[in-house]
Amino acid sequence: xxxxxxxxxxxxxxxxxxxxxxxxxxxxxxxxxxxxxxxxxxxxxxxxxxxxxxxxxxxxxxxxxxxxxxxxxxxxxxxxxxxxxxxxxxxxxxxxxxxxxxxxxxxxxxxxxxxxxxxxxxxxxxxxxxxxxxxxxxxxxxxxxxxxxxxxxxxxxxxxxxxxxxxxxxxxxxxxxxxxxxxxxxxxxxxxxxxxxxxxxxxxxxxxxxxxxxxxxxxxxxxxxxxxxxxxxxxxxxxxxxxxxxxxxxxxxxxxxxxxxxxxxxxxxxxxxxxxxxxxxxxxxxxxxxxxxxxxxxxxxxxxxxxxxxxxxxxxxxxxxxxxxxxxxxxxxxxxxxxxxxxxxxxxxxxxxxxxxxxxxxxxxxxxxxxxxxxxxxxxxxxxxxxxxxxxxxxxxxxxxxxxxxxxxxxxxxxxxx
Ligand code: GLU
Numbered sequence: 001x002x003x004x005x006x007x008x009x010x011x012x013x014x015x016x017x018x019x020x021x022x023x024x025x026x027x028x029x030x031x032x033x034x035x036x037x038x039x040x041x042x043x044x045x046x047x048x049x050x051x052x053x054x055x056x057x058x059x060x061x062x063x064x065x066x067x068x069x070x071x072x073x074x075x076x077x078x079x080x081x082x083x084x085x086x087x088x089x090x091x092x093x094x095x096x097x098x099x100x101x102x103x104x105x106x107x108x109x110x111x112x113x114x115x116x117x118x119x120x121x122x123x124x125x126x127x128x129x130x131x132x133x134x135x136x137x138x139x140x141x142x143x144x145x146x147x148x149x150x151x152x153x154x155x156x157x158x159x160x161x162x163x164x165x166x167x168x169x170x171x172x173x174x175x176x177x178x179x180x181x182x183x184x185x186x187x188x189x190x191x192x193x194x195x196x197x198x199x200x201x202x203x204x205x206x207x208x209x210x211x212x213x214x215x216x217x218x219x220x221x222x223x224x225x226x227x228x229x230x231x232x233x234x235x236x237x238x239x240x241x242x243x244x245x246x247x248x249x250x251x252x253x254x255x256x257x258x259x260x261x262x263x264x265x266x267x268x269x270x271x272x273x274x275x276x277x278x279x280x281x282x283x284x285x286x287x288x289x290x291x292x293x294x295x296x297x298x299x300x301x302x303x304x305x306x307x308x309x310x311x312x313x314x315x316x317x318x319x320x321x322x323x324x325x326x327x328x329x330x331x332x333x334x335x336x337x338x339x340x341x342x343x344x345x346x347x348x349x350x351x352x353x354x355x356x357x358x359x360x361x362x363x364x365x366x367x368x369x370x371x372x373x374x375x376x377x378x379x380x381x382x383x384x385x386x387x388x389x390x391x392x393x394x395x396x397x398x399x400x401x402x403x404x405x406x407x408x409x410x411x412x413x414x415x416x417x418x
Contacts, residue, residue, distance in 0.1 A: 009320045010087040011084075012323060013087075014088075020400035023397060030411050030412070033416075037063060038066065039062070041137055043060075045126060047126050057112060060081075061109040061134045062083070062090040063137070064106040065411075067410040068104060070105065070143055071090075072097055073089070073106055073109070073145070074108065074146045075111070076111075081112055089319055095399070099402055100345045100348070100376055116150075127155050128159075128161075138174060144176060145176075146177045149297070156175050173355055178354070185354035185357055189223065192227075192346045193224050193231055194370065198373075200293075204290075212237075214291065215289040215291075216237050216291050217239075217241040219293065224344070225293070225295035226257060228317060229255075230258060230261075240287065241287050241289070244270050244271075245269075246271050247269070247280060248284040250278075251277065282305060285305060290313070293317050296318055298318060298319055299323060300321045301330070302326050306333075309333070312336070313335060314337045331394055337395060337396060349377065353372060353373070
């Protein structure tokens with residue numbers, strides 16, 4: 001069957017699962033169970049807008065499996081998010097938590113809305129009402145939400161407060177990615193970017209090139225893209241291209257991410273940054289560089305544009321940015337891909353540390369967090385690498401085999417009730 005140009009994340013996830021299942025000889029009964037999310041909750045969230053008018057927004061919380069622990073995964077706010085996408089992303093969270101071996105299952109949530117066109121008070125009412133409507137299925141030992149696309153510490157604080165108000169006492173461990181003032185963790189905000197940077201360092205070692213002067217192109221300048229650019233520039237890499245939803249900028253001499261961030265704060269886009277050439281997102285993806293980092297939305301590299309990629313390696317900071325057909329094309333071109341479930345797992349790794357601190361009512365220093373994060377990320381990278389080498393397969397297939405294998409082991413041991 002022809003693959004649509006941007007297949008939805010659930011189709012992609014099913015395809016990746018089927019590939020892994022075949023290669024590892026997965027028990028067909030386990031495969032059958034893993035194809036479906038265990039629960040999908042759809043809520044209609046009514047909000048009074050600032051104008052006085054009432055609008056109803058659609059919200060989702062999808063729980064894929066809890067075979068290895070409570071469901072875990074972010075909540076995204078986006079005007080075009082669909083249930084199918086959330087189902088795919090929930091499955092991805094299962095594999096992500098399994099690859100880095102933390103005791104969680106997978107989940108994802110979303111609200112169909114355009115946060116850029118809403119006021120802070122509207123977003124607060126939306127977040128709080130959504131939380132109340134999913135409150136029955138989340139909880140510190142049940143399902144622990146976190147930030148995702150267009151949500152952050154502010155939304156997590158509202159979520160925690162609403163959940164706590166409903167239960168009558170403060171429950172920080174119900175959500176991760178909170179502000180520091182309400183029991184968030186040191187290092188959580190930059191954790192995904194820091195994890196990606198660990199993967200880039202390992203990849204570069206393998207390619208036999210140094211970090212100094214390494215040419216990097218990053219698609220997306222949100223939390224992950226901007227922090228990654230800053231971390232890599234500090235390490236001596238050259239950030240030659242950056243972009244956001246409005247377009248991209250290019251400077252072969254290297255862009256200063258801190259200055260770009262200041263510019264974006266005042267002009268709402270990276271486009272127009274002084275001294276840089278304006279480029280399109282497509283041009284960025286086809287840029288001559290060492291490492292290409294898609295750090296925006298899913299479905300960016302498809303069979304239509306994968307052929308144009310000139311990077312030596314791609315490190316997936318975003319979730320599901322490459323379609324399976326594009327994966328094949330990139331493999332034929334000999335371009336190494338570090339898959340999302342490994343590359344961007346730093347966020348959920350520090351979410352796990354935040355949760356442990358909350359459960360123990362402790363607060364650990366930044367050095368401790370970063371040390372644990374870096375150790376876990378590089379250990380996981382090498383775990384995946386070992387499988388890839390043993391089986392002579394690419395990193396995505398290896399990460400999937402490792403992750404699905406761990407989940408399947410738990411499911412087999414637990415058995416099927418009744
Ligand atoms: N939304 C992030 C992800 O896709 C973080 C999830 C979490 O911390 O639970 O990995």
